[in-house]
Amino acid sequence: MDTAAYARRFLTAELTDIDADITRLIALETERQARQIILIPSESIAPPAVLQALGSVFNNVYAEGYPPTRMMQDDIDRLLEFDHQLAYYRRYGDRRFYKGTTYVHFVEALAQRRCAALFATPEVPAERIHVNVQPLSGAAANLAVYDAFLQPGDTLMGMNLFQGGHLSHGSPFHISGRRYHIVSYGVDPTDERLDYNAVMALALEHRPRMIVAGFTSYPWAPDWKRFREIADACGALLMADIAHPAGLASAGVYPNPVGFADVIVFTTHKTICGPRGAVIMTTDP
Ligand SMILES: Cc1ncc(COP(=O)(O)O)c(C=O)c1O
Structure with missing residues (x-):
């Protein structure tokens, strides 16, 4: 093939014409997704319109x-x-x-x-909400927030990974757990719910610079007002990580942290059903 023909082919060929293997794998994965329901809460189905926009110039x-x-x-x-x-x-x-x-x-x-x-x-209109849509993932967004507000060694308080928190909330398996001094809160062993009085006591004892509220695996809705009170009582910033329920919060069927948290982070590929990525919002730029 001469150079001009090669360039034409390179710039205009469809995937099916040039890569039968990947074409086949996409077809197989499409079929797998239609056949299997794998209940991974962090995954979702992006509708074709989203995939179309993602595959644009x-x-x-x-x-x-x-x-x-x-x-x-x-x-x-x-x-x-x-x-x-x-x-x-x-x-x-x-x-x-x-x-x-x-x-x-x-x-x-x-x-x-x-x-x-x-x-x-109604209390916080759109003009007051500042949004960054650039993070490539929720964990990267969380790190960006920590980096903006914390110094290495500062105290960060988040939910224990094994009680419902996320790796990026200070787990020792994650860079957040190595870079900051972590104090973890958990659930009450008798009813497996958050005990806000215990979280308050922990916060007053350790005086974290930032509290992360929001979870990967905790089925009850958070009490944002209570988290705000805890953060205010110890002088901490409050970050709400609503990676999972963001779609529910935006639809008004889950408590919205806007108006309570200083910074809100969520992923766009879970209940928002959008592209892989994350968003950081604040009302105090
Ligand atoms: C609460 C929470 N925050 C952050 C993340 C990280 O998101 P990502 O996988 O996009 O980095 C997750 C992932 O499931 C999560 O559950």
Whole structure:
């Protein structure tokens, strides 16, 4: 095949034409997912529309940095006035480390605004919710939050891995457990529920810099107000990790930590049914 023909083929061929093995594996995995129900709570089914958006040309773009401030502050209708936004954009610089991010700005800012709208409450309107949609996973998002607020050796209080917490809440198997001084809370052995008085006593004894509320494996809803009181009593920041119930919280059928937690983190591929990734939100930028 001459170079031109090779380039044409490389740039235009469908997966089925060039890689029979991967095509077959995708078909097999599609069938497996249709046949088997494996009850892993951290997994979900992304609808075809999500997979379609994920397989778009935006895959080709690097976009470290942030969208223009103006775009992050405008409401969704204003944001989507492309001519208006682009007129500003072409006139002023941006906050990216790469060129070619003209339309990525819109996607990122739109995701931020939509997320804020989804979690807004009557007390905390969307304009007050600041959103970062860049983390590649929930554990990475948690580490980013710790890195922003804690120094190595600071005390971090989270739920014990073996009682329902997540690895990234300070387990010794995870970097969070090695980088920070960890104090873990657990459940009351008599009813396997959180004993908020015991969590309060632990927090007052150890005075953590940050408390992580939120769990991987705990079937009861958290009492965010109580966690807020505990954090205030010991002067800690409160981080809510709603990786699992984020979809339920956004739908109003699980307590929403907005208005209680200083920082909220969740993954986008569990009950949100979106792409693999995570979101960090705060009302105090
Ligand atoms: C509470 C909690 N936080 C964080 C994570 C980590 O998310 P990821 O697997 O995307 O890193 C999980 C994963 O299941 C989780 O349950």
